[in-house]
Structure formats: C-alpha cells, structure tokens
Amino acid sequence: MPRVGIREVAAAAGVSMGTVSHFLNHPDRVSAEKAKRIQEAIDRLGFVRNNAGRQLRLGHSTTIAYIVPDVSNPFFATIAEGVERRAAQAGLSVFVANSGGDPAREDSYLDLFEEHGVRGMLVASPRAIEDRLAAIRGRGTPSVLVGQRASSPAQPSVSIDDVSGGHTAVRHLVDIGCQHIAFVGGPLSIRQVADRLQGASDAIREAGSATLEIIASEPRVIATGHKVAAELIGRTQGRRPDGIFAVNDLLGIGLVQTLATGGVSVPEEVAVVGYDDIEYAENSFVPLSSVRPPHEDFGVAAIDLLLAVLGETQPPPENHLVFTPDLVVRRSTARG
Amino acid sequence: MPRVGIREVAAAAGVSMGTVSHFLNHPDRVSAEKAKRIQEAIDRLGFVRNNAGRQLRLGHSTTIAYIVPDVSNPFFATIAEGVERRAAQAGLSVFVANSGGDPAREDSYLDLFEEHGVRGMLVASPRAIEDRLAAIRGRGTPSVLVGQRASSPAQPSVSIDDVSGGHTAVRHLVDIGCQHIAFVGGPLSIRQVADRLQGASDAIREAGSATLEIIASEPRVIATGHKVAAELIGRTQGRRPDGIFAVNDLLGIGLVQTLATGGVSVPEEVAVVGYDDIEYAENSFVPLSSVRPPHEDFGVAAIDLLLAVLGETQPPPENHLVFTPDLVVRRSTARG
DNA sequence: GTGAAAGCGCTAACAA
DNA sequence: TTGTTAGCGCTTTCAC
Numbered sequence: 001m002p003r004v005g006i007r008e009v010a011a012a013a014g015v016s017m018g019t020v021s022h023f024l025n026h027p028d029r030v031s032a033e034k035a036k037r038i039q040e041a042i043d044r045l046g047f048v049r050n051n052a053g054r055q056l057r058l059g060h061s062t063t064i065a066y067i068v069p070d071v072s073n074p075f076f077a078t079i080a081e082g083v084e085r086r087a088a089q090a091g092l093s094v095f096v097a098n099s100g101g102d103p104a105r106e107d108s109y110l111d112l113f114e115e116h117g118v119r120g121m122l123v124a125s126p127r128a129i130e131d132r133l134a135a136i137r138g139r140g141t142p143s144v145l146v147g148q149r150a151s152s153p154a155q156p157s158v159s160i161d162d163v164s165g166g167h168t169a170v171r172h173l174v175d176i177g178c179q180h181i182a183f184v185g186g187p188l189s190i191r192q193v194a195d196r197l198q199g200a201s202d203a204i205r206e207a208g209s210a211t212l213e214i215i216a217s218e219p220r221v222i223a224t225g226h227k228v229a230a231e232l233i234g235r236t237q238g239r240r241p242d243g244i245f246a247v248n249d250l251l252g253i254g255l256v257q258t259l260a261t262g263g264v265s266v267p268e269e270v271a272v273v274g275y276d277d278i279e280y281a282e283n284s285f286v287p288l289s290s291v292r293p294p295h296e297d298f299g300v301a302a303i304d305l306l307l308a309v310l311g312e313t314q315p316p317p318e319n320h321l322v323f324t325p326d327l328v329v330r331r332s333t334a335r336g
Numbered sequence: 337m338p339r340v341g342i343r344e345v346a347a348a349a350g351v352s353m354g355t356v357s358h359f360l361n362h363p364d365r366v367s368a369e370k371a372k373r374i375q376e377a378i379d380r381l382g383f384v385r386n387n388a389g390r391q392l393r394l395g396h397s398t399t400i401a402y403i404v405p406d407v408s409n410p411f412f413a414t415i416a417e418g419v420e421r422r423a424a425q426a427g428l429s430v431f432v433a434n435s436g437g438d439p440a441r442e443d444s445y446l447d448l449f450e451e452h453g454v455r456g457m458l459v460a461s462p463r464a465i466e467d468r469l470a471a472i473r474g475r476g477t478p479s480v481l482v483g484q485r486a487s488s489p490a491q492p493s494v495s496i497d498d499v500s501g502g503h504t505a506v507r508h509l510v511d512i513g514c515q516h517i518a519f520v521g522g523p524l525s526i527r528q529v530a531d532r533l534q535g536a537s538d539a540i541r542e543a544g545s546a547t548l549e550i551i552a553s554e555p556r557v558i559a560t561g562h563k564v565a566a567e568l569i570g571r572t573q574g575r576r577p578d579g580i581f582a583v584n585d586l587l588g589i590g591l592v593q594t595l596a597t598g599g600v601s602v603p604e605e606v607a608v609v610g611y612d613d614i615e616y617a618e619n620s621f622v623p624l625s626s627v628r629p630p631h632e633d634f635g636v637a638a639i640d641l642l643l644a645v646l647g648e649t650q651p652p653p654e655n656h657l658v659f660t661p662d663l664v665v666r667r668s669t670a671r672g
Numbered sequence: 673g674t675g676a677a678a679g680c681g682c683t684a685a686c687a688a
Numbered sequence: 689t690t691g692t693t694a695g696c697g698c699t700t701t702c703a704c
C-alpha cells in the first residue's frame with residue numbers, strides 16, 4: 001500500500017501539487033473543472049491530509065488541550081461540554097487528557113501538549129501549578145487556569161467564588177430558622193473546602209446568634225455521609241444540629257438518606273444543604289437543596305478567555321473571571 | 337522572542353544539530369561532557385522539541401485516541417482509567433475526545449485523529465460505525481471498537497455480553513421467587529437494551545412458570561424510574577410485578593426510591609435489579625443489586641488488543657473479546 | 673488560475 | 689563519538 005499524499009493526488013488529477021493544496025485551503029481559487037478532478041482523485045485514492053506536514057509548515061496547530069484531574073467528575077465533564085461546543089464554533093478541536101490527579105502524569109501531558117504545539121491549554125488542577133504555566137506561556141503557549149483563581153495577574157483564570165457559595169448555603173439555613181449548624185466535609189487543606197468553610201463562618205458571624213460545629217470528615221462520598229449521620233442520630237436531641245451544610249452533594253445525599261430512614265425528619269428536624277448540584281441531588285430520596293456553580297457557562301467562559309488571549313477576539317477585559325454560585329432550594333430545606 | 341529549536345541549542349552548546357538529536361533520542365551515544373553542555377543549553381534556552389517536525393520525519397506518532405460519546409458517563413470514564421495506565425506503560429499517550437453523541441462531531445474527530453496520524457484508536461460509539469473504521473484501517477490506522485461486538489472478523493472489538501447480563505439478572509429474580517417480572521427501560525432500538533431484554537426473555541422461558549412484562553420507558557434516568565414506579569403503585573396488588581429488572585441503575589434507583597417511599601416494600605413485595613453497578617447503586621436508599629460489567633479491566637483489555645494489532649506484543653489470539661458481567665447482590669433483592 | 677520551488681524542525685544514515 | 693546532509697508532506701510566495 002503506497003502512502004497517498006498530496007503528490008499522488010496531484011498526479012492522479014493531472015495537476016500540480018500546488019493546485020491540490022490550493023484546492024484544500026482556498027477552494028475558491030481553483031477552477032471548477034480541476035476542483036472536480038481533484039475531488040475525485042481524493043475520493044478514489046482515499047487521501048488524508050497529513051497534519052504533521054501541515055503544522056510544520058504553518059507553525060501552529062488548530063487544537064487546544066483540556067487537562068483535568070478526573071474526567072468522570074461531572075463537574076469537569078459538564079465544563080467539557082461547553083468547551084467543545086464553543087471551540088468548535090471557533091474552528092478549534094479539543095483534546096482532553098486525564099491526569100488522574102497524578103502530578104507526574106499531569107506534568108507529562110503538559111510537556112506533550114507543548115511539544116504538539118497546541119494553540120492553548122485549559123488546565124484544571126488541584127495543585128499549585130502557576131509557575132509551570134508561566135514557563136509554558138513564556139515559550140508561546142497560553143493557558144487558562146480552570147477552577148482556581150490565579151494569583152498572578154498575567155495568568156488568566158476562571159474560577160468559582162467558594163467563599164460566597166459557603167456563605168449562601170449557611171445564610172439560607174439561618175434564614176429558615178436553623179440555630180445550630182454543622183459543617184460536614186474535609187480535608188480543610190483543600191482550597192475549595194477551606195473557602196466554603198470560610199463563607200459559612202462569615203454567615204454565622206453575621207447571624208449573631210447561631211453556632212457552627214465543624215465535622216471534618218472525608219472522603220467526600222456518600223458512605224461518609226452515612227457514617228456522620230449515624231453519629232448524629234445517636235446524639236441527644238439537644239446536642240444535634242438543626243441544620244447541616246455538606247461540603248458536597250455526595251455527603252449531603254448520604255446524610256439525608258441515613259437521617260431520614262433513621263427517624264430524624266428532613267427538613268423539619270434537620271435541614272440539609274449540599275454543594276455542586278450534581279444530577280443525583282435533584283433525584284435523591286429527599287431532593288437535596290444545593291449550591292450550584294455554573295457548568296456549561298463555565299466552559300464557554302474559559303474558552304472565550306483563551307480565545308481572547310490568543311487574539312482571536314477582543315482582548316479580555318479582565319484576566320480573572322470569578323463566578324458566583326446560585327442556590328437551588330429543594331425539599332431538604334423546604335420548611336413551612 | 338526567537339524560536340528556539342534544535343539548531344539554537346546546538347549553537348549554544350557548541351555542538352552540531354545531529355549531536356543534539358542524538359542526545360535527545362539516544363543519550364547513551366553522547367559523551368558525558370557534551371551531554372552536560374547540551375542539557376544546560378536546553379534548560380537555559382527553554383527548548384521544547386517540536387512534535388510536528390519529529391513526527392513528519394518519523395512517519396508516525398506516539399499517541400492513541402480514545403473517542404467516547406460521553407466522557408462524564410462513569411462507564412467510559414472508568415475504562416479511560418485503565419486505558420491511560422496501560423498506555424503509559426507502553427510509552428503511549430492518550431488523547432480523549434468527546435463526541436457528545438453527535439455523529440457529526442464523532443466523524444470530525446475520526447478525521448482529525450487520522451490526520452494527526454495517531455498510532456491507533458479506541459472507539460466507543462452507539463452508532464454503526466464499522467464501515468468507517470474499516471476505511472480508516474485500510475489507510476493504516478487500526479482501531480478497537482469498544483462496547484459493541486464488531487461483526488467483521490477484521491475489526492477488533494471489546495464488548496460486554498449483554499444477553500448474558502440480562503439473563504443473569506432475571507435468573508436471579510426467578511431464583512428468589514419472583515413470578516411476575518417487569519423489564520423496565522428503552523428504547524429497544526439500542527443494541528444493549530435489546531440484548532438485555534433478549535437475555536431476560538431467555539431466563540423467563542427457562543423458568544417455565546414466570547411471566548415477563550415489558551415497560552419500555554425512556555430516557556434511562558432516575559426521574560423515569562420515579563414515573564414508572566408511581567404507575568406501578570397505582571395498580572392493584574395482583575397486577576403488580578413482584579420483580580423488576582431495570583435496564584440500568586439510574587432507572588433502578590428511581591424505581592426503588594418511589595416504590596419504598598410509596599409504601600411498597602423492597603425487596604419483600606417487589607425485588608429490583610439494576611445494571612452497570614454505578615457508584616450510586618451501592619449507596620442508594622435501598623442498596624441496589626446490579627449487574628456489573630468489568631470496568632478497568634475493560635480498558636486494559638482494549639489497549640492490549642490494540643497493542644497486539646500494532647504488533648507491539650503477541651498477535652491477538654482472538655479479535656473479539658467479550659466480557660461476561662457479574663451480579664452484585666444487595667438489599668434490593670435480599671429476601672429471607 | 674496554475675505551477676515551481678523553498679523551507680518549516682527534526683531524525684537517521686552515512687561519513688569522518 | 690561527532691558532524692553533515694537529505695528529506696519527511698505540506699503551504700505559500702512568486703512567476704507565469
């Protein structure tokens with residue numbers, strides 16, 4: 001099987017290589033007659049344009065990279081939706097890479113994409129990675145940090161205001177009458193968790209009379225919620241919180257399940273708010289109120305910021321986009 | 337900022353381009369002294385090897401593509417885990433692309449990856465896509481079809497025996513004493529759904545006395561389960577099934593929730609089995625029995641098959657790998 | 673509208 | 689061990 005390149009197509013169509021290339025890149029500058037001959041040759045020969053040659057000549061590619069710690073996390077997956085849609089509109093393709101939370105793999109993907117000459121990168125990482133991105137940017141590949149606010153003004157980022165999210169959640173609990181509120185989730189060493197707690201504390205302080213108990217349990221999965229709820233059920237009524245802010249929905253779902261089946265009514269005795277608004281929150285046993293970060297919009301914003309940096313669109317008015325999450329009220333906090 | 341290539345490194349290190357290239361590709365063939373000088377130059381200049389040039393020269397890349405309809409689907413995400421791990425061992429990188437179930441996007445990614453000259457592709461698609469893959473294969477890019485058994489012997493595939501899975505589920509229901517079994521889920525035009533129903537029917541036939549009712553509801557999400565369960569609750573006891581095989585876990589979870597809270601005891605009055613064994617099945621209100629397809633193993637198997645086709649390892653003993661799913665028994669079918 | 677030719681950055685074969 | 693060099697496939701001036 002002889003490789004078929006632009007040269008073979010040209011020969012088969014009886015034109016020069018240059019004309020075939022023109023046909024591929026500026027179809028309008030080729031006569032209808034030769035265009036037809038070329039197209040036939042392409043179809044017959046099964047010609048596929050070689051990207052390496054093209055990119056080498058052009059000096060740049062037409063793809064962007066999206067590096068995530070965990071593809072299966074609905075949060076990143078939904079962002080990917082928006083990213084792909086918007087990138088396609090801009091004529092860019094998206095390659096997703098999954099670091100699996102492993103710094104070494106993340107690093108090698110960063111290298112790989114830089115070697116591949118991607119136009120830009122969207123990087124979601126739990127790690128401190130700005131220095132690395134700065135170096136890459138210095139060599140010509142721009143990036144947008146996704147999910148954490150960059151500290152450098154030069155590093156574009158798209159993030160969520162978790163302090164505000166935590167505040168909103170607890171403020172809501174206070175508003176519906178909760179006085180003894182528990183914060184469930186950890187570890188506090190994770191920025192997002194710490195920020196949400198910060199917002200929660202602020203709301204408590206503003207409320208004046210309410211108290212906050214911190215139950216730093218991990219991992220942040222349903223089973224942990226079950227465990228914490230079991231402990232709570234064992235307490236005497238007076239020592240039990242009347243409102244819970246779960247640092248994510250999985251914890252919240254677990255809490256509600258065990259609480260409700262264990263004889264503690266939700267939301268009457270204990271109201272529960274989660275965070276992330278994953279699909280299961282809405283459909284859980286007792287539908288869970290939740291703080292909802294923007295999803296698709298977030299991906300779109302990230303791409304738009306990257307395009308702006310690339311100079312494809314207007315320059316960015318602001319390098320750091322911070323989204324404020326909403327609250328979705330459902331049965332788990334619907335009192336009265 | 338002047339581009340820095342192998343030429344600039346060579347100049348800075350006072351050696352020739354060829355030596356730098358050797359250093360990059362066969363470090364052992366370069367004297368320690370020059371190696372040091374080259375490494376210093378690379379670090380100082382921030383040299384990043386240009387993949388386009390490399391690949392053009394080499395004639396092949398060192399990446400493989402994994403195309404999925406939906407990255408956020410835990411099924412594909414878990415496979416990705418296995419795929420990446422195994423690929424890394426083989427010195428290959430994985431680019432994931434998300435078709436979003438859109439045939440047009442799937443098609444353009446297929447083109448894109450072929451143009452990029454990936455070593456091979458792993459393709460999960462709900463569509464009939466074998467002809468397309470055959471054409472691509474004919475031009476030199478092999479692939480493994482993931483999730484559906486290929487009909488052509490020439491097209492490697494890794495799939496799950498859904499007929500067997502459906503059989504296992506219903507056989508289990510029969511074994512615990514169910515006589516009137518409902519199959520919930522659709523559309524039947526989807527191969528996986530049809531296969532599971534086929535297996536279910538087979539099990540019913542073997543049982544002799546039991547009956548099967550088909551409730552072809554979609555989409556296959558929790559909310560649909562709620563709806564179907566509400567309808568079931570409204571029936572008189574005699575006309576209500578005593579066992580349900582939900583075609584996926586989301587449906588199963590929805591069914592169990594509404595059934596149990598609606599006063600129909602699970603598993604005593606109605607036993608329920610789901611399919612896929614997603615994380616939430618185990619942690620749902622009433623833990624859900626489920627048919628569990630292999631996950632990580634599946635990804636590993638897919639890559640191994642691809643490597644075999646690429647000739648990196650032993651030739652494949654068999655082009656079509658079919659996995660038989662297990663049953664995980666939990667409370668939703670734990671009678672007695 | 674079309675063709676000829678230069679060269680993108682790199683690797684490997686060959687020469688020294 | 690090191691240097692020199694041809695050329696991978698493509699796009700794009702530039703001439704015609």
